[in-house]
Each structure stands twice: as C-alpha cells, then as structure tokens.
Amino acid sequence: MSEMDNASSQPQRRPVITAVDKDDLVIPVIEFGPFLTGTPSDRNAVAASVTNAFKTSGFLYLRDHGIPFSTVSQVFESSARFFARPQVQKDSLGWTSPQSNRGYIKTGQEKLNLPTDTTDKDTAKRVTPDLKETMEIGRDDVDGLPNRWPDNLDDEGKEFKKVMQSFFEKCKALHTEVMRAIAIGMNLPEHYFDNYVDAGDNNLRLLHYPSVPKDTFKQNPGQVRAGEHSDYGSITLLFQDQRGGLQVRSPKGTFVDATPIADTVVVNAGDLLARWSNDIIKSTRHRVVEPPKTVEAGSDDGSDSYPARYSIAYFCNPNMNKFIEALPGTFEEELNESKKYPGITTGDYLVQRLTATI
Numbered sequence: 546m547s548e549m550d551n552a553s554s555q556p557q558r559r560p561v562i563t564a565v566d567k568d569d570l571v572i573p574v575i576e577f578g579p580f581l582t583g584t585p586s587d588r589n590a591v592a593a594s595v596t597n598a599f600k601t602s603g604f605l606y607l608r609d610h611g612i613p614f615s616t617v618s619q620v621f622e623s624s625a626r627f628f629a630r631p632q633v634q635k636d637s638l639g640w641t642s643p644q645s646n647r648g649y650i651k652t653g654q655e656k657l658n659l660p661t662d663t664t665d666k667d668t669a670k671r672v673t674p675d676l677k678e679t680m681e682i683g684r685d686d687v688d689g690l691p692n693r694w695p696d697n698l699d700d701e702g703k704e705f706k707k708v709m710q711s712f713f714e715k716c717k718a719l720h721t722e723v724m725r726a727i728a729i730g731m732n733l734p735e736h737y738f739d740n741y742v743d744a745g746d747n748n749l750r751l752l753h754y755p756s757v758p759k760d761t762f763k764q765n766p767g768q769v770r771a772g773e774h775s776d777y778g779s780i781t782l783l784f785q786d787q788r789g790g791l792q793v794r795s796p797k798g799t800f801v802d803a804t805p806i807a808d809t810v811v812v813n814a815g816d817l818l819a820r821w822s823n824d825i826i827k828s829t830r831h832r833v834v835e836p837p838k839t840v841e842a843g844s845d846d847g848s849d850s851y852p853a854r855y856s857i858a859y860f861c862n863p864n865m866n867k868f869i870e871a872l873p874g875t876f877e878e879e880l881n882e883s884k885k886y887p888g889i890t891t892g893d894y895l896v897q898r899l900t901a902t903i
C-alpha cells in the first residue's frame with residue numbers, strides 16, 4: 546500500500562491510502578466514518594473521494610463503514626455452517642427463477658461469463674463451471690417471492706434466518722449512505738437517491754468456493770472460481786475472507802489482485818449505476834481465480850489443495866419499479882442524443898441480465 550496525497554490536485558479531497566495501484570488501476574481505501582458522523586465539510590471530502598473512485602476504477606475499499614466486525618464474522622460463520630449442511634438439505638432450498646432470485650445455487654448452475662449462444666451455454670457450464678455454490682437472499686416481505694430459509698430444518702436454520710435478516714438491514718443502510726455520498730459527489734441534492742433505494746430490493750449472496758485441488762487449475766487454464774463479469778445493479782458491497790483470488794480488470798486489460806484487507810468492505814459500481822450516470826461511473830469487470838502464490842494467503846503451504854474461500858456479496862439495486870434514465874447533469878439537456886441509453890425499470894433490467902447467466 547502507498548500513501549497518495551490527492552490534496553494537491555483536488556483541494557477538497559483527503560489523503561487516501563491505495564489498496565491497488567497497478568496497470569493504471571487505482572483502488573483507494575476510504576475511511577467512511579467521517580461521512581457517517583462528521584461535519585458537512587468532512588462529508589463533502591469523503592463524498593468527493595468516493596465519487597472519484599467510482600468514476601475512475603469503479604472500485605473502492607471502505608473502512609470504518611459502520612457494520613461491526615463482529616457482525617460480519619457472525620455472518621461468515623453462519624454462512625459456513627449453512628454450506629456444510631448435507632447436499633439434500635441445500636437442494637431442498639433451491640433457486641427457482643430470475644424473477645425470484647432467491648435460494649440455493651449449486652456448483653455448475655451459474656457461470657458468470659457464459660457465451661451468448663444458448664447451445665454453448667450448457668457445454669461451457671459442463672467443461673469449466675464456476676467452482677462455487679451460493680445462497681441468494683432477497684427482501685423478506687415480497688408477496689409471492691419467499692426467501693428459502695432453512696428455519697424449518699432446525700434451530701441452526703432459525704438462527705441463520707435471524708443473522709441474515711439483521712445483516713440485510715445493516716447493508717441496506719450502508720447502501721443508502723453510499724448513494725448519498727454519490728449524490729453529493731455528482732452535485733445532486735444529498736437525498737436525491739433516497740426514494741430510489743428505500744424499498745431495499747437488494748440481494749444478499751453468500752458464496753462458498755470449496756477447497757479445490759491445485760491441479761484443477763494447472764490442467765485447465767480456463768478454470769476459475771468465478772468467471773469474469775460486471776455486476777448488474779447500483780453498487781455491490783463485497784466482504785471477502787483472507788484467501789485472496791479476487792481480481793479486477795485494469796484499463797490495460799490485465800487482471801490485478803484486489804488483495805483482502807481486514808475489516809474493510811470492497812464496494813464496486815454495477816452496470817445499472819453506470820447506465821444511470823450515462824457511463825460517468827464505471828462498472829468494472831472482475832473475477833475470482835486461484836489464490837495468489839503467497840504464504841499469507843495460505844495457498845503455497847505445500848499442500849495439494851487450495852483451502853475453501855468464503856465471501857459475502859450484497860448486491861444493491863434501485864427499487865424494482867423505478868424508471869432509470871440518465872441522471873441530471875450527466876448529459877446535455879438540449880441534446881437528447883447525448884443520453885447513451887433509453888430508460889428502463891430496474892426490474893426489467895435485472896431479469897434480463899439474470900436470465901443470461903443461468
């Protein structure tokens with residue numbers, strides 16, 4: 546990590562630490578506390594740094610983000626216990642449709658960078674499936690779209706539901722705050738996005754990348770843990786363990802390690818936010834590959850397998866029924882063609898995107 550003083554070029558920004566600085570990809574670590582509890586001038590400074598990161602790399606790490614470390618640890622533990630359940634139990638809670646997007650997805654069911662040709666989809670899933678299983682949790686009060694809770698299985702299932710419901714709300718609140726920072730940074734009223742995101746139409750995805758023989762990657766150079774993709778919604782809050790393997794695409798086209806930093810959350814912009822900002826904000830492609838060859842990551846310890854990796858992605862979206870079109874200030878008012886995309890509702894956009902990967 547290196548110190549980078551942005552103050553000389555942008556007087557309103559604070560000094561920031563960089564998590565990643567390689568091949569023209571710069572990802573800062575930003576202290577979010579001063580935005581949550583600081584003075585108006587603190588808030589403006591943080592908002593400027595956050596928005597600058599979204600406009601350049603599309604990625605940032607937030608520290609002091611208001612979700613306690615103990616809460617995040619509890620969610621990781623609950624997630625690991627869930628994935629350790631017998632396969633039949635997990636299968637009984639299976640994901641059913643893009644409209645619902647709730648439930649368990651087993652290894653091989655989703656491949657994030659599928660070819661668009663449908664005949665190739667199944668072959669690609671069979672040959673190099675994403676080596677992961679996930680549990681998708683949505684807003685808990687939508688008629689006809691129930692979450693697939695394991696609460697009828699046992700007490701641990703009941704506990705899982707409580708832990709995840711509470712975490713869902715904390716992440717929802719952080720989404721609102723980050724959108725306020727973006728509003729300020731884009732010269733919009735601070736609360737501009739509040740009623741675009743208040744429904745909490747978000748998706749909490751628990752991810753488990755099982756332990757895998759190192760040979761799997763040697764034998765098949767195309768093998769990854771999660772294929773290259775961009776996220777779909779407004780922003781993603783990504784909590785990762787210390788295993789490593791997350792990589793972000795640089796402007797040079799290389800993939801650069803986004804090394805885990807304890808007690809931070811990686812935040813990246815999704816495609817719908819990029820579209821909403823008329824491409825001023827970047828939605829950057831990323832993937833998960835075999836862990837980097839460092840002793841700290843526990844991957845070069847002489848064993849034949851890489852350890853399991855767990856992560857938690859909270860995909861934030863505007864409310865499903867909101868119509869998303871270029872934000873004020875991102876296009877020339879008199880020139881309709883300077884809007885790059887037609888408007889679309891969040892719901893239509895997401896169902897389109899999910900249908901393409903499953």
Ligand SMILES: O=C(O)CCC(=O)C(=O)O
Pocket residue numbers: 750752771776783785791831832833856857858
């Ligand atoms: O597991 C990770 O670190 C990243 C997962 C991810 O990018 C996704 O599910 O969209």
Ligand SMILES: [Fe+2]
Pocket residue numbers: 774775776781831
């Ligand atoms: Fe992603």
